[in-house]
Amino acid sequence: MTILRRAPLLLSARGAHSPAHSRSVSNGLTIGIRREDPSRIWERRCPLTPEAVNELVTKEGVNVVVQPCDRRVFTMREMREAGAVPHDTLSPAHIIVGIKETPLSEVLTDPLPLSGQVVPRTHLMFSHTHKGQEYNMELLSKFLNPPTLSAHQIDRLRPTLIDYELLTDDSGKRTVGFGWYAGVAGALESLAALAHALLEQGVASPFLSTPRPHTHPCLPSLTNSLHKLVGDRIASEGTPPVLGPVVICVTGTGKVAQGALDLLAELPIQRVSVDDLPRLIYVVHALPKDYFVRADGSPYERSHYYANPDQYTSIFHEKIAPYLTLLVHGAGWARGYPRTMTNEQLRLALEAAQGVGPGRFTCVGDISCDIEGGLEFLPQHSTLSAPFFSTRPAALPAHLRDVTVMAVDILPTALPRDASQHFTRVLLPYLRTVIGGYRGAPVVGGDERGRAEALERATTAKGGVLAERHRWLEDGPLGAWRSQSGVVKSEAGGAPVRKKVLMLGSGMVAGPAVDEIARHGDVELFVASNVLNEAKRLTAHHANASAVLVDMGDQQRVGQLVEEADLVVSLLPVPFHPIVAEICLKHKKHLVTASYISPAMRALHERAVDANVIFLNEIGLDPGIDHCSAISLLSKLQAENKRVVSFTSFCGGLPAPEHAEGIPLKYKFSWSPRGVLGAALNGARFKLCGELREIEGKNILKEGFPDMPVSDVLKLEGIANRDSLHYADVYSLGKVEDLRTLVRGTIRYPGFSSLMHSFKTIGLLDVDRQVRLEHWFDLPREVLSARLGAPIPNDAASFTSALLNLMGDLESTEVLDALSWLGLLPESTHTLATPVPTAPMAPIDLFATVLAQQLRYHPGERDLVVLHHELVVRPATLVGLHTSAEEVHTSSLVAYGDAGASAMARTVGMPLAFAVRAVLDGNIQTRGVCGPGAEKAIWTGVLAGLEQAGLGMRESVSHRVSGGGQVESMLVRPRSTLMQTY
Known part of the structure; x- marks a missing residue:
């Protein structure tokens, strides 16, 4: 029996201090389970199941702490029952396990005491650093000694970083990961993307019934649904004849490709005769030998390829791509290796595909998700909220269509329970070896020795320095990041410049x-x-x-x-x-x-x-994201030589529907109430179906739009917002007289406008006088008295009578109910705890103070943001107001708040932060006072950041419509015709 001694993890104390531990955690070895980055709204996986937690606690004798998370596939109740202890920061944890990268602000780097010594922490994750991924060099730096330290100052107690992606067996094959599940989920998402791409070309296919992976509780349910809804239908009815044979190609030789192939086996894909072709689907598994060729003409050899990648080029674009309906790309890629397809090869493939037939090379599902990697034309990842998008490299000629791409980078999380259970099974043996390392146990030969050696290979950084095989990062991407970010010695040789x-x-x-x-x-x-x-x-x-x-x-x-x-x-x-x-x-x-x-x-x-x-300025939500998304969509349409004839844009922040019922205005405040009330005083100008319209501020709430078709589930109304006409210049839409419609507005739930108008009518929104109150009950009586020009006695009957003199029975009843709910009447059922201001204030400011208290969000309540653009376009060569050649393009965002932040805070704060970063990095050259449309780098950077944060816009198009867009058509309907629906 061979016995190895582990690399020592227990180091003697050097004056390091011990962090405070949770009282519910003992002083023994502790494992922490991270909450995944809150910005990854779809990440539900967990590295350890409750069963594994129980085994670690009862059999290994370790503590397990877990960060609370309501999104995780395993509930906190399950974790507690298994023996885990909730802990907000994981500060007691020696070993910290997660799935994706740890947010920078949450990386714990300080050492901890254990058995009388001070030891470094160990982090296990998919860090995405070992290939030199620039966006994660800052994360890698957290595990390294700062460059300002001299050789004798090196901190050996800095944490260890172990990357799951580098855990391999002796042959180099990965042993811990989600590859097979990525292949399954990626194939499903790719089929759904294909269905959408074909629909844009006017073809409805059976793939429209493809189930999204996250909509089913487990994998058997998912595959059964695919088999019945799609497979059985194709077997009985076939695919649309106009497409010819449906050909799906899967690339790659690992678990990703196998997962995709296994999933596609639920469809009728066997070898067939020509007569049976319309009822079946071809699946082609393209191996590297099929499309990589050597410069000297010799056959492909795997060992030779990995030793001499520069001697190979890809002919995928001419041999395979033009004949495909869908490419499911599962092949990995690294710098120095040939790409499966370059941007130029994409052009050649699309040219050739035109001659093969309709629907060829329509859609790509890139499960590998290497940005500008194996498929050079992949510009970004997508999200499960918006899993596919259209892309076209800059050099692609105008006559070639866009390619629909699915490139979700966290596909396995769409199958969170199955994927987590698998991951735990393969991770747990390695985790036990790490535990043994902290306890100083010897490594016995055989499997345990193999795991110890694999952990060494997977260690990216340890003791403040990079592992030998990763030292190249120091002078490469890591060094470049340090230089660019200012994390270098100052001229005086002191601390890093920030x-x-x-x-x-x-x-x-x-x-x-x-x-x-x-x-x-x-x-x-x-x-x-x-x-x-x-x-x-x-x-x-x-x-x-x-x-x-x-x-x-x-x-x-x-x-x-x-x-x-x-x-x-x-x-x-x-x-x-x-x-x-x-x-x-x-x-x-x-x-x-x-x-x-x-x-x-x-x-x-x-x-x-x-x-x-x-x-x-104007780099929040509205204004902000609305500008960035509108300008982005407009730039695409203008590049296609299309002219906008109608532009409508509506945005609003609301309570989630379950928190809006039964409260005045059906509204709660996630930002300044004074700003909302002030907006109700502004007039508006816009153009609607060829008619210029202007609404005075006193009538803005009476002349709104009662039915806004911007959501399939929410009933909404709209209010025109200020001067829409000047956006013809802001968005380069051309002359106002050449536009049929140009309207920007605010979204609310039905009933908001009528009640707010009533509040304005009785004087609660007055700004031109001051009121001193002794009690909040005095506010409605004071403002109504001023409006009527006569004092009102201080009793409920007199106030009600005065209110009836000013407005009708229905309006008076609504106002009385609302004032009572807000705590502004003596008989109110809700208490208004806010102290009455001692100084005189304008009624609008007093009312804003009341609303801020009574209509605030309570713990556990969430808000909602809705943003919707509708653009009606036609070829620039056509004239006239109406034509059947029009297209309707929409771009929408629906975002809900969560325990971490409100939707309003995220959609205002995140774009602002992305803009700050762009200015700091010197990416913005514009000077002076401006908005996001001043420079492309501003709006493209904001949109890219939002996409990564799960706040990306969703775009769609309807071809050959007549009569205008859906929103445009509804805006024309008079308010009175729809009032009865509420």
């Missing part, structure tokens, strides 16, 4: 912006607020973020903070933005806000240009 960001304001939308900005280790973030506890709460989990107490009245202190910053973010109320901008001009600092560009801000444009700074 870019300083000052955020003014810590309100309801600040959280996601703070998290995203502070996620980058080369940034130092200061959150300045007049509510210090709020700022501390936002920065508590970030080592590179801190809270600062400041009041905007102290402009000297604000000026000092601005002077020390490289960039300023203002989340203050709109009137403060010009004040902040003046201070930024004085110190020549960039400024980013999420608010509309006010006249006062626009007046600073020339001075900002002269100061060589950018004042970037």
